[in-house]
Amino acid sequence: MQQDNRTPDQAPLALARGATEQPLIEQTIGECFDAMVARQPEHEALVSVHQGLRYSYRQLQQAARQLASALLGLGLQPGDRIGIWSHNNAEWVLMQLATAQVGLVLVNINPAYRTAEVEYALNKVGCRALVTMRQFKSSDYLAMLQQLAPEWAHGQPGALESGTLPHLRSVVWIDQPGQGEEVPGLLRFSELMARGRSDDPRIDRIAATLKPIDPINIQFTSGTTGFPKGATLTHRNILNNGYFIGEAMRLSPVDRLCIPVPLYHCFGMVLGNLACLTHGSTIVYPNDAFDPLAVLQTVQDERCTGLHGVPTMFIAELDHPRFAEFDLSSLRTGIMAGSPCPIEVMKRVVSDMHLDQITIAYGMTETSPVSCQSRTDTPLDKRVSTVGQVQPHLEVRIADPETGATLARGQAGELCTRGYSVMQGYWGDEARTREAIDPEGWMHTGDLATMDEEGYVNIVGRIKDMVIRGGENIYPREIEEFLYRLPQVQDVQVVGVPDQRFGEELCAWIVVKPGQALSEDEVRDYCRGRIAHYKIPRHIRFVEGFPMTVTGKIQKFRIREAMKEQLGLQEARTA
Template sequence: MLPKILTVPHMMTESAQRWPEAIAIEEGEHKISYRQLDALRMQAARAVMALGVEAGDRVAVWAPNQWEWIVAALGLQTAGAVLVPINTRMKGMEAADIIKRSGAKVLFIAGDFLGSYYPDMLQGQDMGDLSHTVVLRDARGSDKTWEQFMALAEQVPEADACARMDAVHPDSLADLMFTSGTTGRSKGVMSVHSAVVQAFDSWSNVVTLGPGDRYLIINPFFHSFGYKAGWFSALLRGAAILPCAVFDAETVLKLINEKKISFLPGPPTLYLTMLSSPKLKDYDISSLRVAVTGAATIPPVLIQRMRDELGFKVVVTAYGLTECGGCATVCDPSEDAETIATTSGRAIPGIELRCIDEAGKPVPAGSAGEIVIRGYCVMKGYMDDEEGTREAIDSEGWLHTGDVGILDERGNLRITDRLKDMFIVGGFNCYPAEVEKLLSVHPAIAQVAVVGVPDERMGEVGCAFVLLKEGAQLDEKGLIAWSRENMSNYKVPRYVRIEKAFPTNASGKVLKRELRDGFKP
């Protein structure tokens, strides 16, 4: 199934030839065949070139899951540009920082979404080299519309776009994805085309994604789960993509019933919410075939309930991080519920996986060690950060994940802990240092320490322990409200504790474990 040339645009060319009349994207009543999507991709590539985008230039997309997102991404990658997805939960200051640091020349942006007109959030922000903004839907005033953008294709001959695509090679940069960092600033992860194609061809094989599947993509396109394991994998395998912009249990159940959804990956919270819905029995969900989950500890009973109550024939768990393209291991669907729930499976073909001790030596099967990964899926490096790249990837090419795990004798990986303080909120990696940096600008805060605490629905959520400036007034409700105005929703602490002092060690370092252990909801 691998395309002859391991790039995203060449994959699309071959898929369009293989399944020309099959539905590639279905959103509401709007249906796009593989043949039509291929034509739209080429039109978008020509339009991007008309805006002056050259090979290697960065182009950002800040919008929810919708068909234009996919066309824009395929078009810019066909033109040799590098895709920069931006988290839709970010506020204007956060998004502008990524636009500027990436050097993006063009931005595809949402119009009205979640009660905000996204271009308004960027007013007054420094966005560096950005020269063109295209509003995908519901543009206001003089803002450039999607239709106006696509019309620019007339200025560039198709032969020029084909030549640009032919110049895209497997080792060309495909995307620049910003991941939250332990130092308080996100890092730009650079991945090449061949890594995307090879890893998710293997992933698609294991999870049995194929023609005829109808894939409801709830995982956001700005995330590897929604982009690489999402629409890219669907197009690689001839499946139909049904984008879902916002998760709501009843809406999802209705779509499964009406659209005969067969393929539904997501974090454990997705399935828990569906199972707890009082409307579950009101819908026919018998079309469901495959679930892929991970990103949190999963009780075996959930796997069994997904099979028994939601009707999934295949339930698979996986493990990955942005630095390895989002995919390193996948669990064999034929495994028992205990193995699927408690492990993330084995390394995908062509990828090496080890658990090592502090000296860098592999630990025996059954022993805990830091998870390290080597192979084609490992990032090219962090953008403009040679030191960070050297810290992440050692001289032998091993990516140090910062996660602690155990490999069993069959090579199945079980995640046991984290070397870093990162915690996972409903499938999203949340780094305390980044949240602390955002909270520290609050005028009442003298010092803040953020830890992850257990949450029945989300897996983990943040708790901010706060020391106030002398004479300042602030309560839990006030800080949470301020946080919602200034940071992505998943980063907002669900709990705030105003403290008189922090426990520290002899060198003055805050003992976060003591804060975490003393937490009470």
């Protein structure tokens, strides 16, 4: 990594370039997967615990080819978009591999989406087909789809051409054993599979025409306002990112990675699936959606060596009342990412879950996603206080948010990334693409960060989350890390809320550990004398949890909205 970039006064610049000794993979996902199958055809590739399914690498390849053949039978052509609206299951990874094999663009649709969001997503990218779960808990996906397009319910999908979903031609629902009833106008996944042939000559013929730079995946970013943007990613983007992520974890065929994070997000499909498939490791799904007990049971039963999760997942596992019953001694590595990783939680994960080689990863959907990651041998103090160093074949820099100039190391500014991982762009939205990627190819993340002398990056917050109180810049992450030291605190989020006197005031939402008690006065007393007075939260609320996305990202804007509403009501009553 280059460390010698200097400003005119010889202060080192916050600019780092990743190693380039290992070349980039210049293959499609299908080519890379086929090569791994040839090396270890009988090695276990996938275990879907909740479905009772196991596949060797050869079996997974054959099933993916059979599905690819069936998808071509629906009339789909390379470049066509096909949506997947589902929680974690074997069908999901089969779709990931099958679409890549024949050049179909897989569109990840968040299972939390409702009718307006699904309609937007399908129409924004022109999906010609959709594979969906039938239902999950209280979510009835087929009912939502039929609400959008009543034509399906009457078995007349052709009528959609002038309806609300004009591009959609085929809908497939993932059926389970024992689900015998038919759904008018819709095709069962099992029936679709039966139509395909793993030896279909069209598969190899199409595969030979595909290029690594072809778009293969669209992921909708979780915006805080308006409808999400569709980041368009290529084979080269996500295949290489998955490979180098696995390298940082030292994955090999002996590893078995437990993946409780959602597949529709990069965390599951790239940091999970592709990290495993590029290293011959075994993918293990503990459940369709996150369940801490299922994770603990799966790690023990399947002797998993790796475990992924966002901080809230690890907290739920550590604090589960049956945690001590499980043997987690097989664990060694994994990734904690998705939101800032509390230092105290990280320490417990290392000591209580045997994850002494766990890594921290940072990125965003638009960069495939990881641009910085710690390694298994990164010193613990760096693993718990930074998001690691720049990944191979990438560049990161810290820029002045106002001028765009590269800052000196140690200064806080916007983190920018450049290299193979940067998306092609937002699908059908050149204006937003130009806003995100500057003319020099730098992706602007919107995250505030610092870089130290060794190139380790520390995320200090979002530019939009930075609180300005009485002219002082305050980074909520710093206050959160401090409050985690309180033994009664299980989780905490800090935001700024408007204040007429100081511009903004700090507000802390705190989740107290089960069986513990904590008061506002105790929190403030703990802060006094330990942090500057202007960093002490004025508003403190004790809550059961935080508003968050399915991937575990805290939605701070919703906390701010709730607080503004509360404070507005209070002010009205006072008046």
